[in-house]
Amino acid sequence: MTQWQGQLIKIDDYRWKIPESYKTGMRVAGLIYASKKMLESIREEQTPEQVANVAFLPGIIGYSMAMPDIHWGYGFPIGGVAAMDIKDGVVSPGGVGYDINCGVRLLRTSLTEAEVRPRISQLINTLFRDIPSGLGSEGKIKISQKEMDQLMVEGARWAVKRGLGLEEDLDVTEEGGCLTDADPSKISDRAVKRGMPQAGTLGSGNHFLEIQVVKEIFDLHTASIMGITDVGQILVLIHTGSRGFGHQICTDHLRIMEQAVSKYGIKLPDRQLACAPIESKEGQDYLAAMACAANYAWANRQCIAHWVRESFSKIFGRSPEQLGMAQVYDVAHNIAKIEDHTIDGRKVKVCVHRKGATRAFPAGHKDTPKRYHEIGQPVLVPGDMGRCSFVAVGTEKAMKESFGSTCHGAGRVLSRGAAKRSIRGADVIRELENRGITVKAEDVSALAEEAPQAYKNVTEVIDVVHQAGISRKVAMAVPMGVIKG
Amino acid sequence: MRKTFEIMDHTADVGIIAYGMNIEELFSNAALALFSLITELESIQEKLHLNVKVGSDERDSLLVEWLNELIYFFDAKHVLFNRFDIESLTENELKATCYGEDFDPLKHRIKRGIKAATYHMLRLDKNNDGFKAQVILDI
Numbered sequence: 082m083t084q085w086q087g088q089l090i091k092i093d094d095y096r097w098k099i100p101e102s103y104k105t106g107m108r109v110a111g112l113i114y115a116s117k118k119m120l121e122s123i124r125e126e127q128t129p130e131q132v133a134n135v136a137f138l139p140g141i142i143g144y145s146m147a148m149p150d151i152h153w154g155y156g157f158p159i160g161g162v163a164a165m166d167i168k169d170g171v172v173s174p175g176g177v178g179y180d181i182n183c184g185v186r187l188l189r190t191s192l193t194e195a196e197v198r199p200r201i202s203q204l205i206n207t208l209f210r211d212i213p214s215g216l217g218s219e220g221k222i223k224i225s226q227k228e229m230d231q232l233m234v235e236g237a238r239w240a241v242k243r244g245l246g247l248e249e250d251l252d253v254t255e256e257g258g259c260l261t262d263a264d265p266s267k268i269s270d271r272a273v274k275r276g277m278p279q280a281g282t283l284g285s286g287n288h289f290l291e292i293q294v295v296k297e298i299f300d301l302h303t304a305s306i307m308g309i310t311d312v313g314q315i316l317v318l319i320h321t322g323s324r325g326f327g328h329q330i331c332t333d334h335l336r337i338m339e340q341a342v343s344k345y346g347i348k349l350p351d352r353q354l355a356c357a358p359i360e361s362k363e364g365q366d367y368l369a370a371m372a373c374a375a376n377y378a379w380a381n382r383q384c385i386a387h388w389v390r391e392s393f394s395k396i397f398g399r400s401p402e403q404l405g406m407a408q409v410y411d412v413a414h415n416i417a418k419i420e421d422h423t424i425d426g427r428k429v430k431v432c433v434h435r436k437g438a439t440r441a442f443p444a445g446h447k448d449t450p451k452r453y454h455e456i457g458q459p460v461l462v463p464g465d466m467g468r469c470s471f472v473a474v475g476t477e478k479a480m481k482e483s484f485g486s487t488c489h490g491a492g493r494v495l496s497r498g499a500a501k502r503s504i505r506g507a508d509v510i511r512e513l514e515n516r517g518i519t520v521k522a523e524d525v526s527a528l529a530e531e532a533p534q535a536y537k538n539v540t541e542v543i544d545v546v547h548q549a550g551i552s553r554k555v556a557m558a559v560p561m562g563v564i565k566g
Numbered sequence: 567m568r569k570t571f572e573i574m575d576h577t578a579d580v581g582i583i584a585y586g587m588n589i590e591e592l593f594s595n596a597a598l599a600l601f602s603l604i605t606e607l608e609s610i611q612e613k614l615h616l617n618v619k620v621g622s623d624e625r626d627s628l629l630v631e632w633l634n635e636l637i638y639f640f641d642a643k644h645v646l647f648n649r650f651d652i653e654s655l656t657e658n659e660l661k662a663t664c665y666g667e668d669f670d671p672l673k674h675r676i677k678r679g680i681k682a683a684t685y686h687m688l689r690l691d692k693n694n695d696g697f698k699a700q701v702i703l704d705i
Binding site: 126152153154155156179180271274275278284285286325328329331332335336339340351352353355493494495496497498499524526527530 | 573574575576577579580622623627631634638641642643675676677678679681682683684685686687688702704705
């Protein structure tokens with residue numbers, strides 16, 4: 082592929098602007114957070130074109146933004162952030178993605194590397210057995226249609242009410258693990274049929290469960306408020322979303338939006354950006370359905386977190402409380418949210434699309450959990466399975482500049498096909514074993530697609546958002562055991 | 567031999583390019599490409615058949631709908647297909663009979679899950695050799 086030839090104007094070392102004049106039809110300029118070094122691959126992948134395309138959407142305010150983990154998506158780039166005025170703006174299912182409320186949840190423990198390493202194989206095997214993963218995996222929980230309706234409305238609380246987790250988990254989950262405007266009557270029978278058997282499963286693709294060791298703490302005060310106090314401490318990271326349920330909802334509503342585009346006379350440079358005015362029936366129906374999928378994903382991560390605690394308890398012969406297994410936080414990274422922001426001193430209600438981007442609210446914000454009021458909302462940034470992951474916090478600057486948003490992960494550099502051609506799954510396992518990382522996967526050959534080499538280095542990604550000031554890094558952890566679906 | 571389909575790289579996902587002498591063959595080959603990504607086509611036996619009907623506004627979105635229909639049968643009902651008899655195909659409606667069997671974990675190795683067919687970079691063209699289409703799949 083040839084390099085993207087458009088203009089990227091340097092604002093500073095970490096901000097690059099695509100001028101509105103790049104393409105007729107752009108309503109705002111584009112803004113990419115990246116280091117100079119990263120620009121090369123960003124240009125090669127043509128992703129700035131997608132940032133420019135998003136700028137066409139009606140009602141977009143500020144910039145069409147992309148985080149440093151940007152990579153080519155459909156319609157919207159992955160790593161994209163776009164906020165639309167709710168009065169005259171649109172909502173686009175493509176700006177959320179197929180895996181609605183794909184996200185990450187972090188648990189801490191009071192265990193140390195020395196205690197866990199000798200039993201890592203046993204622990205990983207137990208987790209692999211106890212948590213349904215992989216394609217076509219069905220949950221340990223069997224739910225009726227009526228329960229499914231409750232799950233869609235209640236989100237993580239649905240699981241807590243069934244004894245899967247603690248009330249306090251909800252306090253440290255984005256939105257308390259529930260979007261309130263969910264309406265199950267907006268969900269197709271097909272979505273329900275795909276969703277019911279998959280509730281409480283990790284899934285396949287890039288989803289994973291990781292046992293991690295804290296390697297470095299950059300800000301001890303902030304970290305200790307999250308319960309991360311020592312190098313060598315064990316953490317557990319869960320990455321999954323709304324499974325086939327969210328995919329079917331996205332598919333269903335894209336079809337509706339396709340028609341809405343012509344109905345409302347919206348001009349788009351890419352069909353996958355299909356959208357409808359936020360206040361239209363199509364827009365409201367999508368948001369109500371999206372909320373059901375977001376709630377499903379929170380319930381999903383809630384169930385899995387509970388089984389993780391049970392598995393640890395089995396192996397270490399102590400209760401989850403005795404093992405200090407509290408939840409640090411849970412964030413969504415594929416979602417659209419109605420939020421209040423201040424633009425040029427004026428308060429506006431906007432619909433913030435975060436597609437492969439994380440909310441990063443500052444200290445003192447009303448939606449930052451009480452426990453974290455002083456430090457800001459925790460931001461969880463997983464890397465690939467061979468390198469490391471970061472914990473950061475949101476900042477005032479993110480609020481002012483990026484609609485309270487930051488990066489979500491590493492971002493791919495190699496296509497799945499290219500990864501598979503150059504890397505063998507069995508080699509990935511051996512290489513990781515040599516580095517002290519135990520991997521268990523449903524399908525070994527598919528592991529190659531998720532090999533560390535297929536991803537950007539997450540350290541470079543986090544450094545950009547940290548230097549740009551839209552989040553502040555707090556701690557870094559490395560994997561010790563990984564389960565891939 | 568005539569080309570039936572090819573698999574195409576896409577950073578986070580995967581695409582298919584399907585060929586057909588006529589439009590029916592194109593739709594059938596696109597469906598074969600889809601199931602070849604999920605499992606080995608040779609491992610699927612014809613033990614059951616299902617009638618499928620999909621509709622759409624245009625022919626290219628009809629192709630997306632068709633593939634999404636098959637994805638639904640696999641993801642929700644765990645059925646694998648390897649033969650498609652396209653009975654009628656107009657600009658906005660398709661009727662087909664699909665042949666295959668229920669997924670059996672002991673017999674079928676699942677290579678990857680396909681979760682949706684997208685409109686992104688969607689193409690359906692007619693040329694001198696027949697038809698050619700491109701669809702990106704979300705996995």
